[in-house]
Amino acid sequence: MQGEAQIEVEGLTLAWGDVVIQRDLSFRVRRGDVFVVMGPSGCGKSTLLRHLIGLSEPAGGRVLYRGVSLWDAEPEERDRILRQVGVLFQGGALWSSMTLAENVALPLREHTRLSPAEIRELASLKLALVGLAGFEDFTPAELSGGMRKRAGLARAMALDPEVLFFDEPSAGLDPISSRLLDDLILELRGSLGTTVVVVTHELASIFAIASDSVYLDAEARTITARGDPRALRDHPPNAKVGRFLTRGEAPAPPEGEAR
């Protein structure tokens, strides 16, 4: 159902040891949203992502998946929640010792009771969906960066997750490949109803896909803007967000225009 909260983040604090990176992060991702986490390099976007997908334990606050707190749940419950999550890492993170088909097949083999032949069929289907039909027996080292990312996406989609996370999807891609990946993201959201969370600072991509967003500020160490990025660009709540969304061309906004 649209509008229902898929992920809620309440007062999350991110820290490496004693160094606080971001604090008091609260936002909700609705089902079917394409939710963008944006901000300048080094503001902690990727760290936030690691906390959302259960790789790092937060220093404070909660991450709720459909009302169930990820870090307060029993390990079995947490595994069950995270099975509904797919992640595309920055470099694709394909297992380099396996072929593409084996990469896509591994999660299927671990978590389903399908026969090897069925798994092979499904793996071919997922690879075809991302435009890599016929590449089943290639190893990751034989592919270009863009193809590796698409293969990583096929693997992330293997278990038909409810939520897909993307870490810098356009990093290292040429404009066309980047655009194709954006289209693919929108297509997945449209046809499968997948909720999408994207961490990026690529403006073209942000305006093309985002339906909601938060802006993490590096100095204030918290969220300083939220909402549809197009609206944020036209009516920036603070000067920094305005400059970020216009590649530094926006003038300082007039006083008192905060939304």
Next chain:
Amino acid sequence: MPASRELGFSRPTRGLLLVRLAGSWRLEAGLPALGPLERELERGGVERVAFDTAALESWDSGLLGFLFALIRAGERRQLTVDRAGLPEGARRLLDLAGAVPERGEGSRAPAPPRLLARLGGAALETLAGARGMLAFLGEVALGFGRLARGRARLRGADLAVLLQDCGAGALPIVTLISFLVGLILAFVGALQLEQFGAQIFVADLVGLGMAREMGAMMTAVIMAGRTGAAFAAELGTMTVNEEVDALATLGIPPIDFLALPRILALALMMPLLVLYADLIGILGGLVVGVGMLGLGFGEYYEQTVYRLTLADFGVGLVKGAVFGVLVALAGCQRGIYCGRSARAVGQATTSAVVTAIVSIVVADAILTVIYNVLDI
């Protein structure tokens, strides 16, 4: 021939220092010393610095570096530096360099910590490292528990490749090293035993030495350098590429998938390699005995068989299995908890080999004491 660099200055009017730059100001000539100019500024009476570049022929960063230093020296003394006389390009680049003010904290490295702080930091780090190792051991134990119940996610194909790599792949180097170790043991013994006419006991020395001690020890050291390092480098690279994270997010425990097959492979292959090393070492001793000490082949063989018991080999094999587990644990732990840079992979590999060798020697000492107490 290129024109040489010329630097001069004069005071045509009160308060004005005119710096004259001429010739070719290029990097290959180096940066000229600022000293004479600074001394001129120190003399006082200068309010404004201007430039005369009419005779300047060519320039690059060599000129810019000099000017940048001069402008900063001028700013420190609150002088006006008039850039109007400089070439257009140099002026623009200097404006660019001065556009963002220098960060007060950024350009200085933090002061080195005091001795006590360093000591405390090192102690805390060691403690954290020990805690990490314990946590890893716990994870591995849980993983083997899952494996025993048939619920661990371990790929048979991976295990097969690892078994081949840890076993058959190591044979050539194990052959070479153990043959030489057997040879060396025989030489060392022969020099002493020959004085008493007791050459035949070289067979005892080599046989016991290889079976109880050197076979397991040398094989373990080889495997630490060969396979333990490879584990750490491979898993470390996987960590850097987020492949380990990808496993975790897909609900596949990295310990089960990556560490268990490696530990199993080494634990299974090490005893076999040790047995092989024992036999090759004894062969090395035989070559010395027959070739140098004039012992008969049959004689040497009989003495070895007479002296060695099955228990002697058992002692070595148990040691081998334990060492194998230690080498694999060190390699996997360092690899999976590797940092996220190329340098960290190198450190993980080094650390894996050092940890493995230290723990092998410590474990050997402990096992020897235990055998002694049990009278094996």
